[in-house]
Amino acid sequence: xxxxxxxxxxxxxxxxxxxxxxxxxxxxxxxxxxxxxxxxxxxxxxxxxxxxxxxxxxxxxxxxxxxxxxxxxxxxxxxxxxxxxxxxxxxxxxxxxxxxxxxxxxxxxxxxxxxxxxxxxxxxxxxxxxxxxxxxxxxxxxxxxxxxxxxxxxxxxxxxxxxxxxxxxxxxxxxxxxxxxxxxxxxxxxxxxxxxxxxxxxxxxxxxxxxxxxxxxxxxxxxxxxxxxxxxxxxxxxxxxxxxxxxxxxxxxxxxxxxxxxxxxxxxxxxxxxxxxxxxxxxxxxxxxx
Numbered sequence: 592x593x594x595x596x597x598x599x600x601x602x603x604x605x606x607x608x609x610x611x612x613x614x615x616x617x618x619x620x621x622x623x624x625x626x627x628x629x630x631x632x633x634x635x636x637x638x639x640x641x642x643x644x645x646x647x648x649x650x651x652x653x654x655x656x657x658x659x660x661x662x663x664x665x666x667x668x669x670x671x672x673x674x675x676x677x678x679x680x681x682x683x684x685x686x687x688x689x690x691x692x693x694x695x696x697x698x699x700x701x702x703x704x705x706x707x708x709x710x711x712x713x714x715x716x717x718x719x720x721x722x723x724x725x726x727x728x729x730x731x732x733x734x735x736x737x738x739x740x741x742x743x744x745x746x747x748x749x750x751x752x753x754x755x756x757x758x759x760x761x762x763x764x765x766x767x768x769x770x771x772x773x774x775x776x777x778x779x780x781x782x783x784x785x786x787x788x789x790x791x792x793x794x795x796x797x798x799x800x801x802x803x804x805x806x807x808x809x810x811x812x813x814x815x816x817x818x819x820x821x822x823x824x825x826x827x828x829x830x831x832x833x834x835x836x837x838x839x840x841x842x843x844x845x846x847x848x849x850x851x852x853x854x855x856x857x858x859x860x861x862x863x864x865x866x867x868x869x870x871x872x873x874x875x876x877x878x879x880x881x
Contacts, residue, residue, distance in 0.1 A: 632650065634650075646666070646686070646691055670694065718746075722852060722854070722875065725738045726856070726857070729870045733868065737772040739772060741872075747759070756787075761780070761782070763779050773810035781803075782801060783801060793844060796841070798856070799835065800836045806830075832863065838855055851876075852876040853876075855873055
């Protein structure tokens with residue numbers, strides 16, 4: 592059991608390696624931390640400020656911020672001016688990262704014969720979270736409806752530019768034994784999150800557990816017709832399920848890169864059958880950007 596836990600924790604942290612560092616630029620007397628998306632004759636940069644995204648292009652020693660006030664498409668005129676040495680369309684360029692990346696790659700390929708497109712440039716953001724709470728494990732046999740401690744880790748990743756309301760995350764979660772409830776499990780799951788309410792300092796999201804691999808151990812008592820315990824059996828093993836279980840939660844920003852998280856988990860599942868009890872699964876945690 593200890594080897595299994597060590598392996599899962601190791602796998603989790605290997606997946607949570609940080610992304611490349613930002614670069615610092617001074618533009619119009621403003622010091623900015625920019626992420627370089629495309630490097631070439633026409634380079635593309637971006638920065639995030641309170642869920643708003645700013646885009647910059649650099650040609651030679653000239654750095655220009657692309658503008659789109661009230662969606663008027665001014666950035667298309669800016670791109671047209673910067674790429675006037677080639678016949679390239681700007682009418683269909685969208686003011687989002689993937690479209691601007693495609694445009695700059697296309698232009699660079701036209702002006703530099705040996706240019707290698709930067710299509711594989713990573714722009715996925717990552718977060719890691721720690722949490723703890725209490726659960727009555729409604730998808731297990733829990734006759735006395737006992738609450739037991741749970742704790743775990745979470746690794747979340749999402750594209751803040753293309754789909755800021757959507758994210759996927761891996762979760763490693765352990766449920767501890769209680770004095771009168773001899774069940775424990777360690778679970779590794781793949782999950783989806785949708786931010787139904789997405790504001791500057793907090794969000795309210797819906798979580799869906801899509802697939803889960805867990806190892807469980809349980810002490811089962813066998814009784815006779817008189818209710819007397821006649822035997823005790825230990826049961827353990829691995830199980831893989833696609834529970835399609837749902838919960839809700841919130842991330843509350845406390846610093847520019849960290850959040851307090853609250854969750855009400857496993858409210859109901861499409862595939863799994865509950866034990867008939869009211870679901871009680873609450874967690875509190877801390878999340879930060881990598």
